[in-house]
Amino acid sequence: MNILxxxxxxxxxxxxxxxxxxxNIIIENDIKFVVxxxxxxxxxxxxxxxxxxxxxxxxxxxxxxxxxxxxxxxILNYINNDKRLLRPCNYPVSTPGRGYGIYKxxxxxxxxxxxxxxxxxxxxxxxxxxxLIKIIEEIKxxxxxxxxxxxxxxxxxxxxxxxxxxxxxxxxxxxxTHTHIPTADLQILEKGTFYQTDLGMxxxxxxxxxxxxxACIQRFTKKFIKTKLExxxxxxxxxxxxxxxxxxxxxxxxxxxxxxxKLQR
Numbered sequence: 001m002n003i004l005x006x007x008x009x010x011x012x013x014x015x016x017x018x019x020x021x022x023x024n025i026i027i028e029n030d031i032k033f034v035v036x037x038x039x040x041x042x043x044x045x046x047x048x049x050x051x052x053x054x055x056x057x058x059x060x061x062x063x064x065x066x067x068x069x070x071x072x073x074x075i076l077n078y079i080n081n082d083k084r085l086l087r088p089c090n091y092p093v094s095t096p097g098r099g100y101g102i103y104k105x106x107x108x109x110x111x112x113x114x115x116x117x118x119x120x121x122x123x124x125x126x127x128x129x130x131x132l133i134k135i136i137e138e139i140k141x142x143x144x145x146x147x148x149x150x151x152x153x154x155x156x157x158x159x160x161x162x163x164x165x166x167x168x169x170x171x172x173x174x175x176x177t178h179t180h181i182p183t184a185d186l187q188i189l190e191k192g193t194f195y196q197t198d199l200g201m202x203x204x205x206x207x208x209x210x211x212x213x214x215a216c217i218q219r220f221t222k223k224f225i226k227t228k229l230e231x232x233x234x235x236x237x238x239x240x241x242x243x244x245x246x247x248x249x250x251x252x253x254x255x256x257x258x259x260x261x262k263l264q265r
Contacts, residue, residue, distance in 0.1 A: 010203030010210030011231025046071030066153030118154025200239030
């Protein structure tokens, strides 16, 4: 089974490159399941119902998120009714939405997707290590041994890698998001779990992590001026990874996908 995971979609450029390239990638690579991080898809900040629906129409099965999930007010009412839109599982219990989901394919196979957020250089929320173990145990009790994919949304590479080794052997695959920079450390860990520190973004790389260069430079050089960030609007690059999973729910093959825009390979 082939599964595609795409990095953070940033603004119009990110949505456009997803619309342009995703359908063909799905067909050409016989993709059976698509996960995409959409927390920056609404003008760089958050996501909307309309954008979610557009992604689903293009073939996306699950949308993960992170610290920007609440930036659009409408999502507070919408997220409870969309089981395919996830927010980090280690937000407080009373938080709207869900941190993980179990999805059934046409062939009867179940796939679990967990969204979690790091704490180093991020918001002060619940312990990601503890909540992940609880969720994985819940999934295994109810569904037995099955495919589990984790989106680790975080700033620190060390925290992501620590979570990766902590979960090694307990889940099928781990993908980092949030930094918008694709990493080259795709690997199978010691106990069989696939790991990549960051998928990168789907957006305009002639930018500063998807935002217009000039405003970002001004933020660093003129601290006395309040600068509003806006997404860069040039040609986007789609960054993601395809994993091939065998009947034992292990990744046996992987391929980094970087198509379009400045990073075209």
